[in-house]
Amino acid sequence: MPPMQTMETILKRLRDLPILNSEAFRLIEYCSSPKPAFEVLEGMVKNNPNLAGQIVRLANSAFYKRSKPTETLMDALVLLGLTTLKQVFVQSFYASVGKMLNTQSRVLEHGRECALLAEFIGRGAGLDAAECGRHRLGGLLHDIGKQFLAFFFPQPYEQVTRMMKLERTPSFQAEKKIFGVTHQEVGATLCARWNFPSFLVDIIKAHHAEGPGGPPPGALPVFCANGFLHQRDGEAFQPWEAPLRAWFAARRVTLPWKNLVDEFRAFLRTHTGSPLA
Numbered sequence: 048m049p050p051m052q053t054m055e056t057i058l059k060r061l062r063d064l065p066i067l068n069s070e071a072f073r074l075i076e077y078c079s080s081p082k083p084a085f086e087v088l089e090g091m092v093k094n095n096p097n098l099a100g101q102i103v104r105l106a107n108s109a110f111y112k113r114s115k116p117t118e119t120l121m122d123a124l125v126l127l128g129l130t131t132l133k134q135v136f137v138q139s140f141y142a143s144v145g146k147m148l149n150t151q152s153r154v155l156e157h158g159r160e161c162a163l164l165a166e167f168i169g170r171g172a173g174l175d176a177a178e179c180g181r182h183r184l185g186g187l188l189h190d191i192g193k194q195f196l197a198f199f200f201p202q203p204y205e206q207v208t209r210m211m212k213l214e215r216t217p218s219f220q221a222e223k224k225i226f227g228v229t230h231q232e233v234g235a236t237l238c239a240r241w242n243f244p245s246f247l248v249d250i251i252k253a254h255h256a257e258g259p260g261g262p263p264p265g266a267l268p269v270f271c272a273n274g275f276l277h278q279r280d281g282e283a284f285q286p287w288e289a290p291l292r293a294w295f296a297a298r299r300v301t302l303p304w305k306n307l308v309d310e311f312r313a314f315l316r317t318h319t320g321s322p323l324a
């Protein structure tokens with residue numbers, strides 16, 4: 048399939064899905080408007096008890112906690128600020144994408160594990176909580192393009208899955224053959240179009256970066272976490288240990304793990320309870 052045709056079909060068929068009418072998507076759009084006001088955001092969020100509760104809890108978490116607890120939604124919104132709120136809304140949007148596209152649970156689980164591990168790598172490298180949060184969100188969403196390809200083109204995507212299994216072809220190479228585009232390109236195009244934070248678009252675009260340069264530093268934790276997961280699950284994977292060591296060396300941080308594979312495995316086992324970990 049020619050690449051333009053794949054992308055155009057996705058965009059056209061997206062119009063028939065109520066995803067872009069979801070509350071979370073409207074909130075992302077509003078945060079990206081020229082002059083968003085907290086009063087308006089409060090009005091939009093307060094009728095959604097889940098989201099409102101999540102925001103107040105986050106404002107009272109160890110990272111933001113002030114001497115007095117934040118009790119009102121308005122105080123919580125102001126304390127977190129637009130940048131963080133947008134990330135909360137993106138995460139909520141992603142949850143509705145999974146439900147609406149009926150994404151297989153193992154794909155969602157892969158995102159969750161990648162999120163945990165990318166954050167763990169960031170913390171090991173001494174990144175601050177806000178940076179670690181960005182890698183966590185990047186890990187969660189990195190394969191969002193796969194969800195849309197598999198949903199809109201179920202049969203061709205079966206071919207991709209077969210090629211991955213039988214020929215041990217990495218997913219993005221099989222997709223390139225079948226669709227003319229990769230899930231990184233699809234995901235990054237959609238997320239840029241939807242005004243998602245640019246760090247997220249960059250991570251999605253570069254999480255399978257090939258070539259001697261490897262991934263850009265901003266995408267490295269997700270690249271490595273993803274590589275580890277594919278290796279652990281016996282699939283084709285991109286070498287990730289050398290780029291990880293080089294990244295730590297460039298940051299002048301001593302690697303806090305002796306045996307990367309065993310320690311990453313143990314970390315995920317204690318944090319996700321996945322039998323595969």
Ligand SMILES: [Fe+2]
Nearest residue numbers: 189190254255
């Ligand atoms: Fe991927």
Ligand SMILES: [Fe+2]
Nearest residue numbers: 157189190273
């Ligand atoms: Fe992945």
